[in-house]
Amino acid sequence: MMQATVPITGEDERRLQGAQMAKLGVRLLNKYGRHLQCDVCGATWSPQPNPDGSLPRGFWRCPNRCNW
Ligand SMILES: [Zn+2]
Numbered sequence: 715m716m717q718a719t720v721p722i723t724g725e726d727e728r729r730l731q732g733a734q735m736a737k738l739g740v741r742l743l744n745k746y747g748r749h750l751q752c753d754v755c756g757a758t759w760s761p762q763p764n765p766d767g768s769l770p771r772g773f774w775r776c777p778n779r780c781n782w
Contacts, residue, residue, distance in 0.1 A: 739781045740774045754780035 743749040751758045761773030
């Protein structure tokens, strides 16, 4: 699986992130990407953002490892 790096600095990046998440089998439950749902198993999780407001590496990974 390709490692995604997703900078979150503005609206364009958020739209791009949504498209990337769809490819990874993950659904964004809100537009800020702070609440995610796995399309495979339906698990939901909330990645903790870094101090600078960006999301951590691999934040899109399902806790059940569907998309690792
Ligand atoms: Zn899953």
